[in-house]
Amino acid sequence: MSEPTLKIGLAGFGNVGAGVFKNLEKNRHLLRERTGCVLEIKRIAVRDPSRERSFPLPPGLVTTELSDLVDDPEISIIVELIGGTDRAFDLVKASLESGKAVVTGNKALLAERGHELFAIAEANGRPIHYEAAVAGGIPIIKAVQESLIGNHIQSVVGIINGTCNYILTRMSEAGLSYSDALGEAQQLGYAEADPALDVNGWDAAHKAIILASLSYGRWVPCEKIHVEGIESVRTEDITFAAKLGYAIKLLGVIQLHDESGSIEVRVQPSLIPANHILASVKGVYNAIMVRGDIVGNTLFYGSGAGQDPTSSSVIADIADAAMWTQPTRGAGLATHSLYGETLPISESVSKYYLRVEAEDRPGVLARIATVLGEFGIGILSVIQPEDHDEKYAAIVLMLHYAPYGIVSDALAAISNLDCVRSRPVLLRVEDLK
């Protein structure tokens, strides 16, 4: 194969860094088919190679010097996952100045020093990709930057801190106190040992600043935005809000004021209508509603943190950077044959809802059940509604897992029973994971 190989320098091998390495390896084949490139991590820089890690450092690739990545002319993409804003700033700057593309998931770095870094990127004609910096696995950066490019963004309203959303969800659903819910989040590994940046709203604020810059073409300084955390929210507030028809969520909000053209950026715990789609975002999930002047409301939902979801975004950025350095493939369809054949519907297995209209007399259900039994189809439950016309009644059955082909044959046999009025209605019960 003559695919070009893209060499990557990975800085940082914490939770997300290890996820990037692991998943690039796991889906290596797929990525080669889809990008037309081989994506290879050539070098990994860590501060302390001897530290114990849940995912072991791959031998032979490790260095303790960031300059070993930056100075390597073979490396064309630097992935910055070391965190912090000082060494990370120097690394990104040096990488761009060496002509490398940069991928980063560092929201604090961009929120605080993005204005400097993007100027350096522009001066050097090299891109900074940062999908992982906002809302983990949700592709919100690309959505705003590329998919909604034709829209004036009128507002962005996001649940963009999973820890806070988990805490508020548990306070709401289990009636936990704030401190018990926080303790639970820490125990489950959702909240840091020092959860201050999460619960005081500043993690969300960094993300809101990035979304605002993307939407409005300029960096809003941290001191110009209003940030409140969830520390003052009590379980009784959630209860009172529910009585009034609202849910409480920590929201990052950016908003364009049409008349003045001014923009508003803030993070606050807020009441939203309980039947709004954002209110159905529970636990550690994130969701961001973006309103554009052309597209109207759009919403993007998914895992806002975690090793695997966040590494999905980093890998997408690496693939984008690879396309940038090797613009040989375009927006076509990467045809390949990694997957098998199309499954015939007859072999597709699920549970079913079956409604039969039959004569309203004893023994009818038994006859239907007998047919189902002959085909080996189990019955989960039966409803026989009381309302019906004089002679015919509906019988609703929930059927156990069975291949569609068999259920289909059973259906034909049931249709042929003389006590059945018309063709029964069969609906699939979808297994949603």
Added chain:
Amino acid sequence: MSEPTLKIGLAGFGNVGAGVFKNLEKNRHLLRERTGCVLEIKRIAVRDPSRERSFPLPPGLVTTELSDLVDDPEISIIVELIGGTDRAFDLVKASLESGKAVVTGNKALLAERGHELFAIAEANGRPIHYEAAVAGGIPIIKAVQESLIGNHIQSVVGIINGTCNYILTRMSEAGLSYSDALGEAQQLGYAEADPALDVNGWDAAHKAIILASLSYGRWVPCEKIHVEGIESVRTEDITFAAKLGYAIKLLGVIQLHDESGSIEVRVQPSLIPANHILASVKGVYNAIMVRGDIVGNTLFYGSGAGQDPTSSSVIADIADAAMWTQPTRGAGLATHSLYGETLPISESVSKYYLRVEAEDRPGVLARIATVLGEFGIGILSVIQPEDHDEKYAAIVLMLHYAPYGIVSDALAAISNLDCVRSRPVLLRVEDLK
């Protein structure tokens, strides 16, 4: 300014075509800032220029010959919005062979002849963009193709036909019969005069085929997929399903079977749990849940049809094609100053939730209300819960629209009342459009 000008040939000026023209014009300035290009529609081909249109044909640009677009060497992007699969196929083919990028919203064309067209695109090294072909304004194509590029797609479950979702929503919420709900959808312009392709599932099937091809790298022939419409669903099925804890939605489903590697593609009305986020997708909205092996569940929600939302996707594709032909800008931040200043939080206006813990004696509410009145803040409602400790009780007030600065001052004054125990809790009530 030295921005390059990209000349576009627009084929078709129906609902979506007119929307593309109108919105490219409306947000011209923004698009120039963001793309670094001037996007100019040079020529518009229509079959019948004399036909009456809700948006008038722009004078001077019109031709009745598609070849006037294809043969114009200045035109680098062809936007195909003529529909159908014969003339549209010839147009796309000729455009790619003339070295032009193609943008299309034609789902039937791609579902039926995508395998031919993408081969032509690859042979000519020119891209086909088709964001508008699936789910209108929702950027699901780019999400699957680029943002989730590192993932094996395990399943895609989508509400991808707005007409059917509108009908099912009205049957569910207003108890309408199928035919009354369909009639209403037609009256509101959601359903075509001949709604057959919508209600029989084939519109959704075309979209499912495109999503399957994108996910699995190959075109699934129409005859290999199972398609059922919603014609057989009766209002009583929705009622029975609700009793069992389910909602009924028309779903397009594609699914990878891990063991065999085989893929399943089908469109069916299905029961889904009533508390699932997909069940909260109402009316003409669309939503697509994509499950990747790395990212987990993601969901994309928005308007699945309509002039403006669909044109938002076409414009994004045009911008992508422009970047392709002029790869001068990258994934940076298009800094510009189209928008005004950051609004100080003190001027931000909303309604509020206010909880005050105060002494439990007559006259306390009056004193709080007096302070609010002095600051000119209206009270929408008051709850005084009965549970409280001996001496102190919570009072919850919903406050009318007011600037945060004033509410903040009022809050300080209320805190200072001697009957108030601790700092009151103030939460914003978010206006979600």
